[in-house]
Amino acid sequence: MKQIDPQTGFKKASEFKKGIMRKTSGALIILLAILSSCVKERFDPAKFDKTLNLSAGVALPIGHLHLVYADFLNDTTAKLITIADTLPFNWIKSALPASGKIEKLIIRLNTVNGFPAAVFTQIYLLDQNKLLIDSLFTSAFKLEAATDLNGDGIIDPVTQGPIDIELSATQINNLYGAGSFVVYGKATTTSLKNSVLPSYFFDFNLGVIAQLKINAVN
Amino acid sequence: MKKSGNLNPSATFRKKLFSLIFFILLPIPYLTQLIKGQDNTLYLMPVIPQANQLNPAIINHCRTYVELPVISSIKLNIRNTAFGFHDVVHTGTGSNSGIYYFDWSNLESKLQKTNFFLVNTDIDLLGAGFSFKGWYFTFGIANHSEMRIEYPHDIASLKDGNWQTASGNPIPVNLNGLGIDITIWNSIGVSAAKEIGNGLTAGVRVKYLQGMANIDTRRSNLDLNTFSNPIALAAQAQYRINSSFPVNLGYAANGLVNRVNFDNALNNIVGNYIFNGNRGLAIDAGIVYDMSDKTQITASFTDLGFIWWRKNVNNFNGSAKSSFSGVDLNRLLANPGQTNLIQAIKDSISQSFYAQGSKKGYVTLTSAKIFGGITYALTPELKAGAMTRIEMYDFHIRPSLTFSMNYIPFPIVAATLSYTIMNNKFNQVGAGLALGNRGAQFYILTDNIPVRFTRDAGTSLIWPYNARMVSLRVGFNLLFNCKSKDNGQHSKKYKSSDYCPAYRQL
Numbered sequence: 001m002k003q004i005d006p007q008t009g010f011k012k013a014s015e016f017k018k019g020i021m022r023k024t025s026g027a028l029i030i031l032l033a034i035l036s037s038c039v040k041e042r043f044d045p046a047k048f049d050k051t052l053n054l055s056a057g058v059a060l061p062i063g064h065l066h067l068v069y070a071d072f073l074n075d076t077t078a079k080l081i082t083i084a085d086t087l088p089f090n091w092i093k094s095a096l097p098a099s100g101k102i103e104k105l106i107i108r109l110n111t112v113n114g115f116p117a118a119v120f121t122q123i124y125l126l127d128q129n130k131l132l133i134d135s136l137f138t139s140a141f142k143l144e145a146a147t148d149l150n151g152d153g154i155i156d157p158v159t160q161g162p163i164d165i166e167l168s169a170t171q172i173n174n175l176y177g178a179g180s181f182v183v184y185g186k187a188t189t190t191s192l193k194n195s196v197l198p199s200y201f202f203d204f205n206l207g208v209i210a211q212l213k214i215n216a217v218n
Numbered sequence: 219m220k221k222s223g224n225l226n227p228s229a230t231f232r233k234k235l236f237s238l239i240f241f242i243l244l245p246i247p248y249l250t251q252l253i254k255g256q257d258n259t260l261y262l263m264p265v266i267p268q269a270n271q272l273n274p275a276i277i278n279h280c281r282t283y284v285e286l287p288v289i290s291s292i293k294l295n296i297r298n299t300a301f302g303f304h305d306v307v308h309t310g311t312g313s314n315s316g317i318y319y320f321d322w323s324n325l326e327s328k329l330q331k332t333n334f335f336l337v338n339t340d341i342d343l344l345g346a347g348f349s350f351k352g353w354y355f356t357f358g359i360a361n362h363s364e365m366r367i368e369y370p371h372d373i374a375s376l377k378d379g380n381w382q383t384a385s386g387n388p389i390p391v392n393l394n395g396l397g398i399d400i401t402i403w404n405s406i407g408v409s410a411a412k413e414i415g416n417g418l419t420a421g422v423r424v425k426y427l428q429g430m431a432n433i434d435t436r437r438s439n440l441d442l443n444t445f446s447n448p449i450a451l452a453a454q455a456q457y458r459i460n461s462s463f464p465v466n467l468g469y470a471a472n473g474l475v476n477r478v479n480f481d482n483a484l485n486n487i488v489g490n491y492i493f494n495g496n497r498g499l500a501i502d503a504g505i506v507y508d509m510s511d512k513t514q515i516t517a518s519f520t521d522l523g524f525i526w527w528r529k530n531v532n533n534f535n536g537s538a539k540s541s542f543s544g545v546d547l548n549r550l551l552a553n554p555g556q557t558n559l560i561q562a563i564k565d566s567i568s569q570s571f572y573a574q575g576s577k578k579g580y581v582t583l584t585s586a587k588i589f590g591g592i593t594y595a596l597t598p599e600l601k602a603g604a605m606t607r608i609e610m611y612d613f614h615i616r617p618s619l620t621f622s623m624n625y626i627p628f629p630i631v632a633a634t635l636s637y638t639i640m641n642n643k644f645n646q647v648g649a650g651l652a653l654g655n656r657g658a659q660f661y662i663l664t665d666n667i668p669v670r671f672t673r674d675a676g677t678s679l680i681w682p683y684n685a686r687m688v689s690l691r692v693g694f695n696l697l698f699n700c701k702s703k704d705n706g707q708h709s710k711k712y713k714s715s716d717y718c719p720a721y722r723q724l
Contacts, residue, residue, distance in 0.1 A: 057381030059388060061449045061543045104383065110448035162447050205543065207449025211383045 055103065055213055060095060062107075062206035063087045065183055069115065069200050079189050083119070083202060087181040090128065096210055099169075099176045104211040107136055110161035111143055112203035117187040119143040119202065128179040136165045143185070143202070157201075164209075181206065258620035259636040259650045259663050260691065261516075261589055262603045265626070266652050266661050267347055267695050270356055272589055273504035273518035274409040274421030277354045278347060280656070281699035285345030285358065290693045293340040297687035299616075300333040301325060326374040332395055332614065335367040342693070343404075354411040356423070359404065364585070366399040366611075368435075380444045380451075388444035397435025397459075401582065402491075403525060404428045409502070417508035422501065427584070429496030429525040432462040434582050450543040459534045460580045462527035464490045467575070490530060498525030500584050512595040516605075521584040528579040535576075585611040593624070600625050620648075620665075630655045638665060648689075656700045663691040 065085050096102065113119055120140035127133045141163070149156040167175060183204050260269050264276045267283040268291050285291065306325045310317045345358035372392045380389050404427070411421030437458040444451055464485070468477030500523025507515045591605030603622040608615060622636040634650040648665035666687045 055383075056377055056379035057383040057389070058379040059381035059444050059446070059449050061451060064448075064543050108449055205448030205450075209381055209383070209449070212379070 065204040067202040084184045106209040107165045108207040109163040110205040113143040114157035114201040118145045119185040119187040121185045124182040125178040134174040259648045262622045265632045274423040275504040275506040280697040282348040284696040291342035293691040295338040295689040301328040302686045329371045337365040356409045363402045391442040393440040397438040400433045402430040419506045422503045425500040427498030430491040434460045452541040455538045464530045494529035516591045518589045522586045533576045659695045
């Protein structure tokens with residue numbers, strides 16, 4: 001029952017305060033109800049896009065081969081020589097996603113030919129059992145001969161590259177099954193008898209550039 | 219004698235109540251995106267005693283208040299300065315409307331050069347304030363925790379890898395500044411305020427700080443550069459991390475820390491976390507100046523101080539500079555089984571890595587804040603205000619500007635609506651509500667009201683749809699000897715000589 005102040009005819013102060021509290025509480029309840037109804041949406045992680053269209057480029061060094069050839073220092077006649085070395089390569093599965101998620105894959109080759117003859121080069125892929133499974137070049141790639149550029153009697157190495165070899169889907173699959181690269185070169189020398197250098201070298205730097213299609217969920 | 223109709227308290231009450239409801243509900247349609255800001259709403263609500271924590275010169279309109287353990291002030295603040303949920307997760311349209319997409323490009327555009335994920339808690343353990351012979355004193359014990367994860371913009375560009383295929387150029391990766399700071403500490407503060415001139419009140423607080431635990435990333439540099447011709451990688455890393463936490467470390471033969479054991483973390487809690495010798499000091503100071511009956515200016519700074527960490531200290535200094543051009547034959551000859559590139563890169567870096575461990579005490583600075591504000595009384599019940607808050611830490615400055623409307627329709631109700639501009643965001647709305655006056659006061663404050671939420675279908679957890687910050691301060695104070703007329707604006711208005719309960723308003 002409302003208590004009325006007999007002097008003023010209005011509700012007593014205590015009654016008035018109760019009313020304020022009651023109605024303010026009501027306003028708060030309304031406010032909380034509005035806030036609680038503000039759930040915009042239900043998020044279901046199962047409905048997250050599994051074909052996330054995201055691509056990334058990754059460049060990784062494969063390795064470096066430094067081949068020295070000194071057997072022909074005393075040769076006086078032209079001679080066909082071959083050079084070859086092996087670079088282990090079975091880490092690609094651990095460093096890159098599965099081959100199906102590779103949009104594009106390039107093997108980048110940088111060479112330095114310190115050999116005074118053109119070298120015809122091929123890079124082979126061997127599997128884990130060292131069986132030939134593929135090659136990078138469709139035909140032998142020519143490394144230009146080093147020549148004496150400044151007339152000091154010493155040949156100056158020739159740098160070539162970058163040489164980008166884009167692999168086909170089949171080659172990418174073969175690359176994923178590879179155990180090693182074999183760098184193989186052939187050169188026909190002339191007389192090196194008067195060379196001032198005790199040996200000659202080839203440098204091969206191999207790297208892989210991959211364009212990936214990343215799926216963030218799977 | 220009856221009062222005239224326009225003084226009818228019921229009509230006045232209804233009018234004020236509708237105004238109050240309107241005041242509270244008005245911002246809801248606009249509360250769609252909310253970001254950070256902290257304490258700004260409280261700063262302009264002097265009816266809440268905790269406002270004194272932001273400016274020691276703010277004197278509550280109640281001559282005495284008491285804070286009860288824990289329940290008088292619990293503050294939680296979680297914020298991510300760069301993006302909210304909806305910034306990075308979108309739903310599709312049309313037939314794809316039920317599918318969620320991660321928006322990498324928007325994430326990248328939202329990230330600033332330096333970004334923070336911050337979690338703060340403040341819990342008042344005990345406190346009181348009272349006036350005595352023209353002075354106003356407060357005392358408070360509080361527990362604080364602060365976690366700060368700093369992440370650079372480039373963390374988003376990791377998604378692009380280290381090579382831009384279209385242009386054929388490498389992408390440098392720079393993760394400088396990536397780190398974490400965690401500090402847990404207690405403070406015991408005493409403040410005093412007094413009117414020192416005509417309308418000018420000054421206050422100062424001294425806080426003794428007791429550091430409980432800390433992890434401090436003092437320096438963190440990580441660069442990864444890719445060379446294109448031939449392809450090679452170069453990594454450079456430098457870091458310095460200090461910690462004050464009971465851990466046991468294991469060291470490898472090369473001096474690197476290879477094991478962190480937390481088994482003893484909960485042993486001897488009192489010795490490790492309370493009476494541990496990690497001491498510090500901080501100062502708050504401020505002024506309140508009544509320019510006129512309607513205009514008031516406030517200014518203050520808080521938490522200007524430090525903690526000297528001396529207990530369970532470990533310092534980790536590391537540096538590495540390494541280049542990697544692939545699996546080289548020398549390493550293979552030494553370790554024929556190694557054909558894993560990632561392992562080879564790790565080995566290459568770790569072989570050039572050196573780390574130094576030490577146990578020297580160190581000092582961390584507290585996050586200092588500067589406040590400035592002005593209020594203008596539009597009517598006896600309604601005040602317009604503006605304030606700025608500038609937080610400084612580790613040479614980073616986080617400014618904010620807040621406008622507010624403070625409405626006190628009845629002595630027992632105070633409502634504030636705040637609007638904050640920060641980080642080029644213009645749609646941050648907060649609110650505060652204090653209920654109660656004499657005897658007890660309940661209050662709830664937030665600088666941001668997330669009104670749209672997302673509910674996880676699996677866990678039923680709810681998180682803000684797009685808010686970058688969730689902040690809440692709630693508490694229950696005991697108030698005594700209150701004067702309602704001036705709504706707690708200034709001490710001079712309730713000098714003992716002026717104070718007369720007979721003039722209290724309803």
